[in-house]
Amino acid sequence: MKTLEEFVALFAEQFDDTDPSEIKADTVFHDLEEYTSLTALSIIAMIDEEFDVTVKGDDMKSSVTVEDLYNKVIAKL
Amino acid sequence: MAFLKFDKVRIAGLSAGVPKNVMSTVSTTDKYSDDDFIKTTGVRQKRYSNDFTTSDLSFAATEKLIADLGWDKAEVDALVFVTQTPDYILPATSCILQDRLGLKRDCMAFDISLGCSGWVYGLCSLLGLMSGGAIRKALLLAGDARKQAFEEPDQLFGFAGTATALEYTGKESDCFLFNMGTDGSGYDAIIKQVGGTRNQVTAEDLIPKMCEDGRMRHGFQTRMKGMDVFAFGITTAPKSIKKLAEHFGFDWTSYDYFVFHQANFKMNETIRAKLKLTEEQVPYSLHDFGNTSSASIPITIVTQLKGKIENRKTKFIGCGFGVGLSWGTVAFETDNIVISDLVEL
Numbered sequence: 001m002k003t004l005e006e007f008v009a010l011f012a013e014q015f016d017d018t019d020p021s022e023i024k025a026d027t028v029f030h031d032l033e034e035y036t037s038l039t040a041l042s043i044i045a046m047i048d049e050e051f052d053v054t055v056k057g058d059d060m061k062s063s064v065t066v067e068d069l070y071n072k073v074i075a076k077l
Numbered sequence: 078m079a080f081l082k083f084d085k086v087r088i089a090g091l092s093a094g095v096p097k098n099v100m101s102t103v104s105t106t107d108k109y110s111d112d113d114f115i116k117t118t119g120v121r122q123k124r125y126s127n128d129f130t131t132s133d134l135s136f137a138a139t140e141k142l143i144a145d146l147g148w149d150k151a152e153v154d155a156l157v158f159v160t161q162t163p164d165y166i167l168p169a170t171s172c173i174l175q176d177r178l179g180l181k182r183d184c185m186a187f188d189i190s191l192g193c194s195g196w197v198y199g200l201c202s203l204l205g206l207m208s209g210g211a212i213r214k215a216l217l218l219a220g221d222a223r224k225q226a227f228e229e230p231d232q233l234f235g236f237a238g239t240a241t242a243l244e245y246t247g248k249e250s251d252c253f254l255f256n257m258g259t260d261g262s263g264y265d266a267i268i269k270q271v272g273g274t275r276n277q278v279t280a281e282d283l284i285p286k287m288c289e290d291g292r293m294r295h296g297f298q299t300r301m302k303g304m305d306v307f308a309f310g311i312t313t314a315p316k317s318i319k320k321l322a323e324h325f326g327f328d329w330t331s332y333d334y335f336v337f338h339q340a341n342f343k344m345n346e347t348i349r350a351k352l353k354l355t356e357e358q359v360p361y362s363l364h365d366f367g368n369t370s371s372a373s374i375p376i377t378i379v380t381q382l383k384g385k386i387e388n389r390k391t392k393f394i395g396c397g398f399g400v401g402l403s404w405g406t407v408a409f410e411t412d413n414i415v416i417s418d419l420v421e422l
Contacts, residue, residue, distance in 0.1 A: 036109045037290070038117040041307050045347045054312050057304035 001077070002050065007070045010050055014042040025067040047073055079257040080324045083204035087251040090146050090242040090415035093376040094138035095235070095366065096126030096222075097421045102232050106291065114232065119342020123235030123367030127223060129422055131160045132170045134238030135218040136177055141417045142240045143178075150179050154212040156186040157203055159195035159219035159371045161400070163188060166272070174218065185212075192267070193338045193399025195219055195371030197407050200241065200395075201255050207245055217241040220372035225272055226283060226297040233341065235367030239375040242415075254408040256321035258313070263402035266305045271296030306399065310344045314398050315351045317406040321394075327408070329394060332358070334382065338397040339363035339373040371397070383416040 002010075004025055011029075012020040018034045029035050040060050047055045053076045055069070063069035101122045104111045115121055135158065143150060156178075158171040171186035180186075185206075191198050199217045206212050220238035271282045282296030294300065314337065322329035335358050337345050342363060349359045360381035362373065369376050374395045378386075390412045398404035 036113070037303055038109055038113055040304055041117060041343055044304060044308050045311060045343070048308070048311055048347070049351075054308045056308055057302050060304055 081255040083208040084249050084252040086207045089244045092138040092142035092417035093239045093379040094134035094420040095124040095237045098126045100125040117343045120367045125230050131162045131220045131222040137420045139240040141420045145417045152214045155215035157199045159189045159199040162221045192370045194397035194403040194405045196374045197397045197405030213245045215243045221370035235369050237369040237372035239372045257405045260402045266302045267400040269299050311347045314348045321406050332392045332394050335394045336374050
């Protein structure tokens with residue numbers, strides 16, 4: 001199982017212009033300038049590939065921080 | 078498990094009709110740029126015109142295909158029209174098309190209301206009717222175009238109507254394998270809320286209202302939960318193909334072409350990566366024609382593979398997935414297929 005740190009790194013990889021150092025476990029990702037519904041698709045695809053877990057729009061919406069999303073993914077494993 | 082096998086029928090030909098008018102893609106929100114939208118969806122341009130209905134485009138495509146095939150219209154025993162943009166709520170548009178095409182009265186005709194999965198469903202339904210030999214020639218028309226009420230053009234979707242000609246051969250080697258599925262719990266992932274009987278139409282419905290994504294829409298416009306549809310597509314399509322191959326015991330990796338519903342580039346590329354397919358195996362029409370709903374599989378073959386497949390045996394896997402939620406996968410082979418030039422209106 002991937003750790004929270006690994007998840008944060010994979011999450012950060014989905015952004016083109018945002019410096020990975022800006023993204024941490026407690027980052028409120030909806031506030032990131034580059035986060036849009038298009039970035040969300042990359043994140044959903046990453047989670048599908050790395051965890052074999054299906055994350056829906058409501059999961060993205062109700063997660064405040066990166067760690068919240070990680071916890072949702074882990075709960076679906 | 079909806080696994081089906083029908084044989085003794087072949088695809089004789091394919092055609093597609095689109096509006097001449099080309100519309101370039103622009104972002105309709107300040108949240109992301111034109112380029113960001115194009116990079117994710119893959120849609121650089123699409124065909125759009127408010128002058129033609131789906132049946133107009135399909136009619137033109139069908140006339141061209143029948144002429145190219147040299148078919149006698151009197152031989153056509155069945156017509157199925159797959160659309161979610163019919164000419165009228167009733168009667169079924171297939172009835173109108175039967176007359177407009179000059180088909181005989183001894184012709185069964187009906188509509189199927191499906192979108193992204195619709196071509197595979199139409200094919201499966203017609204093959205089921207044909208493989209017994211009672212129906213010798215049939216036409217499957219599929220597509221979506223002009224809307225019920227005027228709306229600003231959607232940047233993802235293009236307008237198209239297609240025709241697929243099917244004929245009975247009696248040969249067992251002419252064989253189609255299907256896996257079909259439905260998950261109606263996701264019925265509201267892509268929905269047009271007004272126009273049916275669940276929500277009766279009121280004057281209010283024509284007034285655009287602000288939606289959650291910051292766009293204005295009236296009641297007759299389609300609403301989509303993009304992330305849910307994306308998650309559905311990337312998980313369901315690869316599974317359906319693998320299940321089909323496993324059930325019928327064939328090697329899917331040896332197929333020449335995988336023609337997917339043209340949902341969006343990111344979704345389709347994720348599916349391609351999951352199945353480890355090469356770029357050559359997965360043709361795209363969405364860059365130039367957008368997401369064309371139930372027309373997307375045939376229009377991809379017509380616009381991307383014409384000139385490459387007519388004179389040789391070609392193994393296809395077609396996979397449609399989306400609104401419903403509904404999906405269908407079909408494995409088939411073509412040989413000596415007629416592919417008409419794209420019809421532009």
